[in-house]
Amino acid sequence: EITRIIEAGELTAGARVLALRIFDIIAEAEAKAHNKPKNQVHFHEVGAVDAIVDIVAAAVCLDNLGIRDVIVSPLFEGRGSVRCAHGILPVPVPAVINIAAAYKLPLHQTDRFGEWVTPTGAAIAAAARTRKALPACYTVVKTGIGAGKRDTGDTANVLRAMIIQNEAPAAEEDTILKLETNIDDATGECLGRVLDLLMAAGARDVHYLPVYMKKNRPSYELIVITDAARREALERIIFEETTSIGIRRCEMARSVLPREDGRVDTPLGPVRVKRCRIGERLRVYPEYADVAAISAEKQLPYPDVYAQIFAACQNHI
Numbered sequence: 001e002i003t004r005i006i007e008a009g010e011l012t013a014g015a016r017v018l019a020l021r022i023f024d025i026i027a028e029a030e031a032k033a034h035n036k037p038k039n040q041v042h043f044h045e046v047g048a049v050d051a052i053v054d055i056v057a058a059a060v061c062l063d064n065l066g067i068r069d070v071i072v073s074p075l076f077e078g079r080g081s082v083r084c085a086h087g088i089l090p091v092p093v094p095a096v097i098n099i100a101a102a103y104k105l106p107l108h109q110t111d112r113f114g115e116w117v118t119p120t121g122a123a124i125a126a127a128a129r130t131r132k133a134l135p136a137c138y139t140v141v142k143t144g145i146g147a148g149k150r151d152t153g154d155t156a157n158v159l160r161a162m163i164i165q166n167e168a169p170a171a172e173e174d175t176i177l178k179l180e181t182n183i184d185d186a187t188g189e190c191l192g193r194v195l196d197l198l199m200a201a202g203a204r205d206v207h208y209l210p211v212y213m214k215k216n217r218p219s220y221e222l223i224v225i226t227d228a229a230r231r232e233a234l235e236r237i238i239f240e241e242t243t244s245i246g247i248r249r250c251e252m253a254r255s256v257l258p259r260e261d262g263r264v265d266t267p268l269g270p271v272r273v274k275r276c277r278i279g280e281r282l283r284v285y286p287e288y289a290d291v292a293a294i295s296a297e298k299q300l301p302y303p304d305v306y307a308q309i310f311a312a313c314q315n316h317i
Contacts, residue, residue, distance in 0.1 A: 029098035095119035184219030266312035
């Protein structure tokens with residue numbers, strides 16, 4: 001029922017996948033708490049209207065801002081108990097405990113009384129998180145603060161989020177996962193859908209390589225580049241949407257140029273861009289989706305639109 005509500009909404013693919021993922025995390029936690037199948041969890045436990053609004057809004061915001069990496073610091077929880085639909089429960093409530101355990105969310109219990117981490121908040125953090133720790137050196141690009149209505153005394157009842165930019169002067173090194181599987185009995189339509197689903201679920205990159213398998217069967221090797229935090233979700237998509245019965249994975253080191261997202265005003269309209277720095281040099285690349293949208297809107301050839309926008313971007317280096 002909740003899935004139908006979200007899928008009927010006018011959401012982008014990325015926001016829809018993230019919203020459904022958050023609800024799935026809550027449903028799993030509530031099902032474990034009540035010792036019942038996930039599809040029998042009552043609507044008031046995972047699908048109250050305010051929870052749908054909160055979760056879909058969070059998914060839309062993350063997708064709209066183009067956020068791909070999310071660092072979640074330890075969650076500060078209170079003590080005591082809280083009254084809910086099932087009576088009085090200890091803090092942290094069972095659903096929060098289940099989510100924190102399943103997704104390795106660090107909890108820090110404070111001396112404050114009351115519930116400071118809700119199942120909805122924990123699920124959003126679990127679904128969005130890709131990293132555990134801040135980079136060694138960064139600058140703050142923008143800050144957002146949301147205030148709650150409850151009076152919490154001398155402790156500010158606010159949640160703060162920051163968009164940061166890594167200030168490493170040269171190429172950074174980090175680790176990334178590569179997932180691989182060979183598929184020899186799936187249609188082209190199936191493989192195309194899987195690629196879209198994997199990218200919408202947060203994969204860094206997805207591609208296919210034509211290969212020959214045993215018995216001289218022509219097939220495709222599916223390769224997915226991802227963060228460790230998204231591995232299980234992406235593997236689940238591969239198993240559910242393809243005929244694969246095994247996925248290879250390996251951790252790889254890589255060098256990454258410092259980069260940041262931005263927006264540039266061009267003669268054809270505003271365009272999202274990616275800025276990458278190589279030493280003292282700065283490169284600006286327009287986002288394909290924006291160039292394609294302008295091309296379709298103005299009915300101009302894509303190469304001509306890209307050339308005009310790229311030239312305008314160079315004025316912002």
